[in-house]
Amino acid sequence: MNIPSWHAEHWMRLQARRQRDALPHALLLCGPRGLGKRDFLRRFVRGLLCQQPRDGDACGACRSCLLFDAGTHPDVVSLSYGLRKDGVQRSEIVVDQIRDLSARLATASQFGGWQVASIDPADAMNAAAANALLKTLEEPATRTMLILVADAPWRMPATIRSRCQRIDFQLPSHDASLAWLQEMGVRDAPAALAAAAGNPGLARIWAEQGALAQRQEVRKDLAALASGRGDAMEMGKRWLDSALEQRLWFAAQAVADEMRARAATQAGPLSSALDSEALAAWYDAANRTREALRGPLRGDLLLLELLGRWR
Structure with a gap:
């Protein structure tokens, strides 16, 4: 063991x-x-x-x-x-x-x-x-x-x-997490650990499930929607069909990266036209939507409202 x-x-x-x-x-x-x-x-x-x-x-x-x-x-x-x-x-x-x-x-x-x-x-x-x-x-x-x-x-x-x-149980240090992931044979451990925000257990699970590809897909979806090329209805259907809570995690993470880039006066990964205040509000809304999925509200309506705000 x-x-x-x-x-x-x-x-x-x-x-x-x-x-x-x-x-x-x-x-x-x-x-x-x-x-x-x-x-x-x-x-x-x-x-x-x-x-x-x-x-x-x-x-x-x-x-x-x-x-x-x-x-x-x-x-x-x-x-x-x-x-x-x-x-x-x-x-x-x-x-x-x-x-x-x-x-x-x-x-x-x-x-x-x-x-x-x-x-x-x-x-x-x-x-x-x-x-x-x-x-x-x-x-x-x-x-x-x-x-x-x-x-x-x-x-x-x-x-x-x-x-x-x-x-x-608290998150271990980055070095300890990375060492454990490598010991467990996780491929591309640094990227997996970054996707899981430093949580080695989630990093391992997501790496085994191919979630890193899903993370990239979420970022591409948000970038496309921000540029006017994406279809919120089609995107919402895809997200609902597969691991919605996980996709919302990756979406919030991507928006956090966008806010950090904006603060450093650099181009963000999503090229969003939203200002810093609106980005922060959307980040909070994405996390609230993840919480709301535990309750009786319809996930499709919550998601469409969220994606509509992003577009």
């Missing part, structure tokens, strides 16, 4: 608390998507439940490890988006799921050790679900641990965040 260097400090602190028998009853793993929070979660829980751990890591051979790897460990509960009655996946975690989880954690451990429940993404809990979780956080059962995973912890109520031991 290739363990990123930026996990090391968090791992050592948790293991030191485990040695002192002082593990918290609730953890919040948070930070930008792509930094391996979920890999860290799996490694920690696997080692916590292992019957013969070595320096906190699981042995991989005991009964607990075999059950965990098979996804059938009786003392592990994983909660995420559920299904509605019509079989469609929900876009949020609802109160009934939390109540079922709390009832499960109130029972005794099958193996007589820890019971571990994870909620991912915890920032997808609606208000009623978050309120229901508070009781479990305030009155934890013995040898029970809740682990919340959130890419956007600010969406969670402060009352939830304050009751968890928080572990923040």
Whole structure:
């Protein structure tokens, strides 16, 4: 298992608390998507439940490890988006799921050790679900641990965040990120890291998915629209058909480059006729549109409005 260097400090602190028998009853793993929070979660829980751990890591051979790897460990509960009655996946975690989880954690451990429940993404809990979780956080059962995973912890109520031991995964240095990407065999690692704004996990994912070509396509689309050659309707349809949120990330990034070039009195990559204030407003609007895609509003209308403002 290739363990990123930026996990090391968090791992050592948790293991030191485990040695002192002082593990918290609730953890919040948070930070930008792509930094391996979920890999860290799996490694920690696997080692916590292992019957013969070595320096906190699981042995991989005991009964607990075999059950965990098979996804059938009786003392592990994983909660995420559920299904509605019509079989469609929900876009949020609802109160009934939390109540079922709390009832499960109130029972005794099958193996007589820890019971571990994870909620991912915890920032997808609606208000009623978050309120229901508070009781479990305030009155934890013995040898029970809740682990919340959130890419956007600010969406969670402060009352939830304050009751968890928080572990923040932050972007590593450029050199550390580049070294890790090269170790993972990522081609054109510097370009991938730049596209992901310094996030090595996203850089790896996007490089494997061919997203760098998409990044160039987004820039060409915006430049064409700025010059009057592009068709906003056709462009919007293409963006909607493939990774819209990612395209909006690349669009905002391109406009940020345009603003930096404008500030240095140089020609920007998009040759936009918008002034600096309008560019900044469009950059903010692109990021707000990315956020709005999580809600009930129609993505096609949001995108057409955004592209209309650019043109």
